Amino acid sequence: MMSAPIPNQIFPSFEKTREFIETYAATKNFKIVLRNTSKYEDTDKYIAGAFRCKKSGKYEGARTYNFTTNRTGCPFLVRFSHQKHTDNYKITSMTLTHNHDDINNGNYI
Numbered sequence: 001m002m003s004a005p006i007p008n009q010i011f012p013s014f015e016k017t018r019e020f021i022e023t024y025a026a027t028k029n030f031k032i033v034l035r036n037t038s039k040y041e042d043t044d045k046y047i048a049g050a051f052r053c054k055k056s057g058k059y060e061g062a063r064t065y066n067f068t069t070n071r072t073g074c075p076f077l078v079r080f081s082h083q084k085h086t087d088n089y090k091i092t093s094m095t096l097t098h099n100h101d102d103i104n105n106g107n108y109i
């Protein structure tokens with residue numbers, strides 16, 4: 001059974017964090033984009049960032065390749081940050097609501 005992200009949830013790596021959010025998004029029928037990232041200069045690891053709904057805010061960069069997507073300024077947001085002392089990634093804040101009605105809000109499949 002899939003679970004929704006929760007505040008202060010810990011993941012062993014950035015990749016595991018993204019995998020979890022991507023799986024959650026897939027069960028809810030929306031796509032995520034990575035925004036507002038910062039990286040360590042020496043290791044190229046993410047310090048922090050945010051997963052947004054693809055229908056969030058404004059166009060940013062070439063990774064948003066589907067130009068026909070209608071953005072609605074969706075408020076969905078999951079912020080994460082690297083925990084230097086444990087080398088884990090933590091969800092620091094989140095908004096799991098959407099402002100468009102094509103989301104699957106029923107039971108997880």
Ligand SMILES: [Zn+2]
Pocket residue numbers: 030053054055056074075076097098099100
């Ligand atoms: Zn959304």
